[in-house]
Amino acid sequence: xxxxxxxxxxxxxxxxxxxxxxxxxGYVAISLLCLxxxxxxxxxxxxxxxxxxxxxxxxxxxxxxxxxxxxxxxALLMRMLPVPTRTLAGAKIxxxxxxxxxxxxxxxxxxxxxxxxAVAVSAIASMYWPQSASHWSGMRVLTEPSIQIMPxxxxxxxxxxxxxxxxxxxxxxxxxxxxxxxCGVSVGKYETDNTHLxxxxxxxxxxxxxxxxxxxxxxxxxxQVLAQRSRSQRPMAGRLMRVGKTWNRTWYQxxxxxxxxxxxxxxxxxxxxxxxxxxxxxxxxxxxPLAALSIxxxxxxxxxxLPTHVILCVVVIECGLRTFRRDQQKLNGLFWSHRxxxxxxxxxxHVATWFxxxxxxxxxxxxxxxxxxxxxxxxxxxxxxxxxxxxTFDTHSRSADLQWMPIFEGFTAxxxxxxxxxxxxxxxxxxxxxxxxxxLICVTMFGSWIGYVLSFGMPLLLLVWPLxxxxxxxxxxxxxxxxxxxxxxxxxxVLPASGSRSYSSRHDVAPVTVVLGxxxxxxxxxxxxxxxxxxxxxxxxxxxxxxxxxxxMGRSVEACNRFRRVTAGRDVAAVA
Amino acid sequence: xNPVIRFQNTSKRxxxxxxxxxxxxxxxxxxxxxVLGANGAGKSTAIRLxxxxxxxxxxxxxxxxxxSRTHALEIRSRVGYVADQPPLYDWMTVGEIGWFAAGFYxxxxxxQYESLLRKFDLDETxxxxxxSKGMRAKVALSLAMAHRPELLILDEPTSGLDPLVRREFxxxxxxxxxxxxxxxxxxxxxxxxxxxxxxxxxxxxxxLICLERLEDLxxxxxxxxxxxxxxxxPAPDIPDNVLAHVAYGHEHVWMxxxxxxxxxxxxxxxxxxxAPLVRTPGLEDILLAILKEYRRDVFTHDSEISASEQASExxx
Numbered sequence: 001x002x003x004x005x006x007x008x009x010x011x012x013x014x015x016x017x018x019x020x021x022x023x024x025x026g027y028v029a030i031s032l033l034c035l036x037x038x039x040x041x042x043x044x045x046x047x048x049x050x051x052x053x054x055x056x057x058x059x060x061x062x063x064x065x066x067x068x069x070x071x072x073x074x075a076l077l078m079r080m081l082p083v084p085t086r087t088l089a090g091a092k093i094x095x096x097x098x099x100x101x102x103x104x105x106x107x108x109x110x111x112x113x114x115x116x117x118a119v120a121v122s123a124i125a126s127m128y129w130p131q132s133a134s135h136w137s138g139m140r141v142l143t144e145p146s147i148q149i150m151p152x153x154x155x156x157x158x159x160x161x162x163x164x165x166x167x168x169x170x171x172x173x174x175x176x177x178x179x180x181x182x183c184g185v186s187v188g189k190y191e192t193d194n195t196h197l198x199x200x201x202x203x204x205x206x207x208x209x210x211x212x213x214x215x216x217x218x219x220x221x222x223x224q225v226l227a228q229r230s231r232s233q234r235p236m237a238g239r240l241m242r243v244g245k246t247w248n249r250t251w252y253q254x255x256x257x258x259x260x261x262x263x264x265x266x267x268x269x270x271x272x273x274x275x276x277x278x279x280x281x282x283x284x285x286x287x288x289p290l291a292a293l294s295i296x297x298x299x300x301x302x303x304x305x306l307p308t309h310v311i312l313c314v315v316v317i318e319c320g321l322r323t324f325r326r327d328q329q330k331l332n333g334l335f336w337s338h339r340x341x342x343x344x345x346x347x348x349x350h351v352a353t354w355f356x357x358x359x360x361x362x363x364x365x366x367x368x369x370x371x372x373x374x375x376x377x378x379x380x381x382x383x384x385x386x387x388x389x390x391x392t393f394d395t396h397s398r399s400a401d402l403q404w405m406p407i408f409e410g411f412t413a414x415x416x417x418x419x420x421x422x423x424x425x426x427x428x429x430x431x432x433x434x435x436x437x438x439x440l441i442c443v444t445m446f447g448s449w450i451g452y453v454l455s456f457g458m459p460l461l462l463l464v465w466p467l468x469x470x471x472x473x474x475x476x477x478x479x480x481x482x483x484x485x486x487x488x489x490x491x492x493x494v495l496p497a498s499g500s501r502s503y504s505s506r507h508d509v510a511p512v513t514v515v516l517g518x519x520x521x522x523x524x525x526x527x528x529x530x531x532x533x534x535x536x537x538x539x540x541x542x543x544x545x546x547x548x549x550x551x552x553m554g555r556s557v558e559a560c561n562r563f564r565r566v567t568a569g570r571d572v573a574a575v576a
Numbered sequence: 577x578n579p580v581i582r583f584q585n586t587s588k589r590x591x592x593x594x595x596x597x598x599x600x601x602x603x604x605x606x607x608x609x610x611v612l613g614a615n616g617a618g619k620s621t622a623i624r625l626x627x628x629x630x631x632x633x634x635x636x637x638x639x640x641x642x643x644s645r646t647h648a649l650e651i652r653s654r655v656g657y658v659a660d661q662p663p664l665y666d667w668m669t670v671g672e673i674g675w676f677a678a679g680f681y682x683x684x685x686x687x688q689y690e691s692l693l694r695k696f697d698l699d700e701t702x703x704x705x706x707x708s709k710g711m712r713a714k715v716a717l718s719l720a721m722a723h724r725p726e727l728l729i730l731d732e733p734t735s736g737l738d739p740l741v742r743r744e745f746x747x748x749x750x751x752x753x754x755x756x757x758x759x760x761x762x763x764x765x766x767x768x769x770x771x772x773x774x775x776x777x778x779x780x781x782x783x784l785i786c787l788e789r790l791e792d793l794x795x796x797x798x799x800x801x802x803x804x805x806x807x808x809x810p811a812p813d814i815p816d817n818v819l820a821h822v823a824y825g826h827e828h829v830w831m832x833x834x835x836x837x838x839x840x841x842x843x844x845x846x847x848x849x850x851a852p853l854v855r856t857p858g859l860e861d862i863l864l865a866i867l868k869e870y871r872r873d874v875f876t877h878d879s880e881i882s883a884s885e886q887a888s889e890x891x892x
C-alpha cells in the first residue's frame with residue numbers, strides 16, 4: 001500500500017474516532033442495562049446489539065465520508081491532492097470497513113467480559129430483590145438476529161447516498177430510508193427465515209457501479225451550483241414553495257395580530273406562541289405521515305420498522321430538543337432580552353408550547369395506531385404485539401394483578417423524563433445530530449431504569465417522578481441562569497457603523513434586532529420582518545431582521561442606520 | 577519559451593450564466609500575474625479550469641505544457657493552490673496536516689514545510705481550529721509552497737487579513753517570483769497587486785479585456801485634468817484613446833491611453849483654457865476607468881440592438 005493510501009486511511013480513521021467511541025460507549029451502557037434486565041437471553045441480546053452498533057457505525061461512517069467533507073468545505077483539499085480517485089475512494093471504504101469490524105469485535109470482547117460480571121450482579125441482585133415473572137422486554141424488539149447482515153448493505157447504501165447528496169443530514173436520511181425500504185421489501189417477500197436477505201446481494205454490484213460513477217464525479221467535477229435550475233424553476237418544488245409562501249404570509253398576519261395586544265405579558269405570550277407554533281406545525285406535518293407509514297409497516301410485516309414505543313420516544317426527544325434549539329443555535333443570550341418580561345415566563349411559554357405539541361403528537365400516534373389496527377385487523381402480524389402501544393395496554397389490562405394505572409404512570413413518567421433530558425442535552429450540545437444521539441442514549445438508560453423499577457414492583461411515584469422532576473428543575477435552573485443581564489443598557493443603539501462586517505459568525509448568521517416606534521416605519525423601509533419579539537413596555541413592537549447572506553444583511557444594517565438617522569434615535573434602539 | 581499557463585478559446589457556461597467567453601491568453605514563466613475583475617468576472621472559474629477541477633465547454637487550458645483535462649493529477653502535483661477560505665481539517669494540528677500532505681508529494685516536503693512554519697512563526701502543536709484567519713492562511717500557503725511548485729495559484733489569498741499578515745504574504749510572493757517560479761494571483765486588493773504584479777489580466781463578465789505588463793499599462797495611461805473657466809464652456813476633444821471622461825462642474829478629467837502631448841496642447845490652445853495638468857494614475861484608477869468604459873460600450877451596444885429590434889417590430 002502506498003504512503004498516500006495509508007495517510008488517507010489514517011485521516012478517515014482519525015476523523016471518525018469520536019463517532020466510533022460514542023457508539024462503543026452507547027453499546028457499553030445499553031448492554032450493561034441488558035445484563036441486568038435479560039438474564040438468560042443475555043448472549044443473543046448483546047451479540048445483536050453489537051451488530052447493531054456495527055451497522056450504525058457502518059451507515060454513519062459511509063454516509064458521512066463524502067458529505068462531511070463537502071459540508072466542512074474540506075472537499076476542495078481532497079480534490080487538490082495529486083491522488084487518483086480509486087485511492088481516495090478505497091481509503092474511505094477501507095476506513096469504514098475497518099471501523100465496523102473493530103467496533104463489533106471490541107463490543108463482543110466486552111460482552112464476554114461483561115457476561116462474567118453479569119452472573120455476579122444477578123446473583124447479588126437476586127439476594128435482595130427477587131425478580132418477578134414479568135420482565136421488561138421493550139429492548140427485545142430492537143434486537144432481531146436477522147439484522148446481522150445489515151452492515152454490508154449499510155456501507156454500500158451509505159456510500160451511494162453520501163456521494164449523491166452532499167450534505168450530512170440528507171445522506172443519513174437517504175441511506176436510512178434506503179435500508180428501511182430494502183428491509184420492508186425483503187420482509188414482505190419472505191417471512192420464514194433470515195436467508196432471504198441474500199437476494200439483496202444483487203443490489204451490491206448495482207450500488208458499487210453507482211458509487212464508482214459518483215466518486216468519479218465527486219473527485220473530478222464538483223457540483224455545479226450555477227448549472228442547476230433554481231428551486232422555483234422546478235415544477236414540483238415550485239408548487240411546494242408557493243404553499244410555503246402562502247403559509248408564511250398567513251403566519252406573518254397572525255404574528256402582526258399578536259403584537260397588537262395591550263399588555264406586555266399578553267403580547268409576549270402571543271408572539272412566542274405563534275413563533276413556536278410555526279416550527280411545531282412543520283415538525284408535526286413531517287412526523288405524523290412517517291409514523292403512520294412505520295406503524296403500518298410494523299403491523300403488516302415483522303419488526304423491521306420502528307415499533308411505536310420507539311416512535312413515541314423519538315417524538316418526545318425531538319420536542320424536548322426543539323424547545324430551545326433555535327435560540328440556542330442562533331441568538332443565545334439575545335433571546336432573553338425581553339425587557340419588562342420575566343425570563344421564567346418566557347421559559348414557561350416555550351416549554352408549554354412544545355409540551356402541548358408533544359402531547360398532541362403522542363395522542364395522534366396512538367390514534368393512528370388504533371386506526372391501523374382497526375383497518376388491518378385481519379392482516380396483523382403476530383409479532384405486532386411487541387411493537388404496539390395498544391397491545392401493551394391490552395395485555396396489562398387483561399391481567400388480574402396489573403391495572404391501567406401503573407402502565408399509564410410509566411408512560412407519563414417516561415415522557416416527562418425524556419422531555420426534560422432532551423432539554424438538558426440541548427443545553428450542552430448545539431449540533432442537532434449529536435444532541436439527538438446523546439439524548440437517545442440518555443433516554444434509553446432512563447427508560448431501562450423505569451422498566452427495571454417496574455419489574456420489581458416498586459412504586460413509580462416514589463422513584464421515577466422525583467427523578468423526572470429533578471431533571472426538569474436542573475433544566476429550569478440552567479435556563480434561568482441565562483436570563484437578561486440587568487446591567488446592560490438596552491436603551492441606546494449599539495448597531496455598528498454602516499458597512500461593518502463584524503457580523504460574520506460561525507454559522508454565518510447575523511441577527512439584527514431593531515426596535516421601532518411603529519409598524520408603518522418598517523413598511524416604509526421596505527424590509528421584510530423575519531420574526532417579531534416582544535419589546536419593553538414603552539415600545540409597541542420589536543422586529544428582528546436576520547439574513548443568512550452578507551449581502552442581504554448589509555442592506556438590512558444600512559436600512560437600520562438610515563432609520564436611526566431619520567428618527568434621530570428618539571424611540572429607536574437596535575441590538576446587533 | 578513555452579508559456580506556463582495557456583488559455584485557447586476557452587469558454588465555460590453554467591446554465592444561462594457565461595463564466596468565460598472565448599478567452600485566449602498566455603502567461604510566461606517567472607512572472608507574477610494578477611487577475612483582476614469584479615465579482616462574477618470569471619476569475620475563480622479560470623482557476624478551476626486550470627487545475628482540472630472543471631472541464632471547459634469549448635477550447636482548452638494548459639498548465640506547464642499539459643492539458644488540464646487529461647493531466648489533472650500531474651498538474652496538481654506541480655502546482656500550489658491557496659483558496660480564499662483555505663480548506664483545512666480543524667481537528668488536525670499544524671504539524672499533523674503537514675505530515676498528512678507529505679504523503680502525497682516526493683521526499684523533502686516535510687522538511688520544507690517545517691522550515692516554512694518557522695519562517696511564518698507558526699507552532700506545530702497548535703490545533704487548526706484554534707488558529708486565527710491569518711494563521712490559517714499562512715498554514716495554507718506553507719502547504720501549497722512546501723513541494724516547491726512551479727506555479728503558485730492564489731485565489732483572493734489576502735481577503736480578510738490584517739495589514740501585517742497581508743504584507744508577509746505579498747513578500748512571500750516576491751520571494752517565489754525571485755526564484756523564477758510563476759505566480760497567478762486573483763485579487764480585489766488592487767493596491768497590493770500593484771506592488772507585486774508584473775502582469776495584469778482584467779476580466780469582466782467572462783471576457784478578457786486587458787492583458788498587459790503592469791509597467792506598460794501604467795506608462796501608457798495618463799490622467800488629464802483640465803479646469804475650464806465655467807461649467808458651460810464646451811470641453812475640448814481629446815483625440816487619443818480615451819478610457820474615461822468625468823466632469824466635476826467646470827473641471828474635466830480624462831483617462832487617456834497613448835497620450836500625444838502635442839495634439840493635446842494644440843486642442844487645448846484652440847479651446848483657450850489654462851494648460852492641462854497631466855499625471856500618472858494608479859492601477860486602481862486605470863482599472864475602474866477600463867471597467868467603466870467597457871460597461872458603457874456594452875450598454876451602448878445593447879441599447880443599439882434593442883432600438884433596432886424595436887424598429888424592426890414597428891408595423892409598416
